[in-house]
Amino acid sequence: MALLNELAKKKEGLVSGHRLCPGCTHSVIMRQVFAVAETDKYDIVVAAATGCFEVSTGLYPYTSWNVPWIHTAFENAASTISGVEAMYRALKKKGKLNKEIRFIAVASDGGTYDIGLQALSGAIERGHQFLYICNDNNAYQNTGNQRSSATPFAGSTTTSPNGKVKFGKEQPRKDIVSIIEGHHLPYTAQASPSNWRDLMNKIKKALDINGPTYINVLEPCTTGWGFPPHMAIEIAQLAVDTCVWPLYEVIKGKVVINYKPKKKLPVTEYLKPQKRFAHLFKKGNEHLIEEFQKQVDAHWEWLLKREECGIEYGV
Amino acid sequence: MAEKLLNWDEVLIGAAIKEPGNSRQYETGSWRVERPVWNPDTCIQCMFCWVYCPDSAILVDENGKMAGVNYTFCKGCGICVEQCPSKPKSLKMILEAEAKGKSEEELRKEVFSEDK
Numbered sequence: 038m039a040l041l042n043e044l045a046k047k048k049e050g051l052v053s054g055h056r057l058c059p060g061c062t063h064s065v066i067m068r069q070v071f072a073v074a075e076t077d078k079y080d081i082v083v084a085a086a087t088g089c090f091e092v093s094t095g096l097y098p099y100t101s102w103n104v105p106w107i108h109t110a111f112e113n114a115a116s117t118i119s120g121v122e123a124m125y126r127a128l129k130k131k132g133k134l135n136k137e138i139r140f141i142a143v144a145s146d147g148g149t150y151d152i153g154l155q156a157l158s159g160a161i162e163r164g165h166q167f168l169y170i171c172n173d174n175n176a177y178q179n180t181g182n183q184r185s186s187a188t189p190f191a192g193s194t195t196t197s198p199n200g201k202v203k204f205g206k207e208q209p210r211k212d213i214v215s216i217i218e219g220h221h222l223p224y225t226a227q228a229s230p231s232n233w234r235d236l237m238n239k240i241k242k243a244l245d246i247n248g249p250t251y252i253n254v255l256e257p258c259t260t261g262w263g264f265p266p267h268m269a270i271e272i273a274q275l276a277v278d279t280c281v282w283p284l285y286e287v288i289k290g291k292v293v294i295n296y297k298p299k300k301k302l303p304v305t306e307y308l309k310p311q312k313r314f315a316h317l318f319k320k321g322n323e324h325l326i327e328e329f330q331k332q333v334d335a336h337w338e339w340l341l342k343r344e345e346c347g348i349e350y351g352v
Numbered sequence: 353m354a355e356k357l358l359n360w361d362e363v364l365i366g367a368a369i370k371e372p373g374n375s376r377q378y379e380t381g382s383w384r385v386e387r388p389v390w391n392p393d394t395c396i397q398c399m400f401c402w403v404y405c406p407d408s409a410i411l412v413d414e415n416g417k418m419a420g421v422n423y424t425f426c427k428g429c430g431i432c433v434e435q436c437p438s439k440p441k442s443l444k445m446i447l448e449a450e451a452k453g454k455s456e457e458e459l460r461k462e463v464f465s466e467d468k
Binding site for chain 1: 384398
């Protein structure tokens, strides 16, 4: 891949002036996407689901997008982009359009894990050519940190608060990559903005595939998770180094782990700087950290074993 | 802010916005409490500040090199300072109140007086 100096010369796809919180990584992720997309070879069309990113970059009468961008509703980013893609294919077939275009849908975890799951599943099943990027910030941060199915175990949110009776969210988070992978699509991956080279490689791979692709990206949220804005990238790095957020890809059912930390850090390193986990460090809650570690370890072991198997689908 | 709000009959169908990237008219730099100051003498041009900047506020010259900070849009989150790998750091945060009325050159001398 080109050096950052080369990428920095390119025209930005997402410009300044958006109203995301200081230290928000939504725009960091999208800027990395545009940096690696080969915009000299194809144009890009983006559809967005409702969420922080949509409301702060598309605040009427302003837009921060330098590319065609469309928003309809919360649940249907995937349906919207499949409609646009179907129209593009029809026009191309009729000879009314001869441009190369790539389609990207952007949503957060609310619009992917919960509300948009049905639309996403349908769009992947129909086999449209699009890349779906889920910026996972672990809750409905746009409306003020309500629990979603992406919220991790023991995470405190406004609808799963910790207190005398409860300790935050009781259920573990949903393993969305496995759900998406069940559609047997050509490419699924999980990435983090802290490891920009890895993220860019995955985006490039996904955009070159003729078919539906899905990338799950960690999006540390300074306001909802409760850490100082300057730590955003550091938190993402800690999530990767503690294996809370493993970087891996699934190519036709075969798991490839892209980053194995030399020294796997204990989850406390990741939990400690975040206010939403502050109650775990109170006396008497040690078992919750143990449980958190157990869940992370189990998932990591499972991934390692799957990589070792190296089995592909027979299609 | 836009100078005048549009009338209902002036708004395009589907609330379409004709001008791409027009949020650049909205200056987010006024949100800033702290500002990063850049020292070109110790900068190693790794461009990590550029790749991690949420507000596209790192200025880039025609050779793709770091050329300073765009204070019109920088919200002062401090990610660039945190991620700057050079030793000593080529970006440092100072309070906006302390930067008031001083030129960039003056600030640079003041902040980086201990570094080369």
